[in-house]
Amino acid sequence: MTNGSLGSASPCINSGDPNYVSTSVDVAGDPRVIGGTPDMGAYEFQVPVSRISYAWLLRHSMAPYLGVDASDDDQDGAPNLYEWLTDTDPADASSRLRVYPTTKQLPPKICLLSSKNRIYTLEFAIRLDGDPDWSRIPGVGYVRGTGGVLSLTDTNGTGPRFYRVSIRFAQ
Numbered sequence: 001m002t003n004g005s006l007g008s009a010s011p012c013i014n015s016g017d018p019n020y021v022s023t024s025v026d027v028a029g030d031p032r033v034i035g036g037t038p039d040m041g042a043y044e045f046q047v048p049v050s051r052i053s054y055a056w057l058l059r060h061s062m063a064p065y066l067g068v069d070a071s072d073d074d075q076d077g078a079p080n081l082y083e084w085l086t087d088t089d090p091a092d093a094s095s096r097l098r099v100y101p102t103t104k105q106l107p108p109k110i111c112l113l114s115s116k117n118r119i120y121t122l123e124f125a126i127r128l129d130g131d132p133d134w135s136r137i138p139g140v141g142y143v144r145g146t147g148g149v150l151s152l153t154d155t156n157g158t159g160p161r162f163y164r165v166s167i168r169f170a171q
Contacts, residue, residue, distance in 0.1 A: 012045075013064070014039060018169075068080055069081040076094075085167060100112065120152065121136055121140070124154065
């Protein structure tokens with residue numbers, strides 16, 4: 001660390017909360033968000049090799065290196081970037097985001113194994129061709145995970161719909 005800037009292995013890299021970024025530049029006048037997630041503190045490290053929080057990588061005994069995001073250390077089909085985003089364990093193949101299939105009963109229900117550290121929103125689209133128009137389902141947005149199975153129900157669901165779940169970091 002020199003002159004208040006972050007060192008290349010700092011756990012503050014990609015560890016900030018995007019909900020609290022209020023400017024497009026850091027205190028040095030450099031771009032505020034590099035790599036998709038802001039750094040913790042007043043300075044943004046300008047050449048991160050990963051989008052993943054360096055603190056998370058260190059907590060899971062991983063070094064920040066080019067390619068760590070796409071690596072699948074536990075061979076569960078989810079790269080480390082998705083493990084970080086979904087708050088699953090990158091060293092445990094049984095720890096992965098699980099979405100349980102819906103039944104043909106109405107109203108449609110989506111169930112998933114959730115994290116207490118994430119916020120979930122159920123969205124739908126009528127068609128998947130081209131650029132789908134995803135819409136948040138009223139009343140099923142910004143639901144904090146339980147750490148167990150979370151059930152998201154589309155009480156307004158009429159006709160065929162495609163569903164997806166968006167995931168955000170909890171504050």
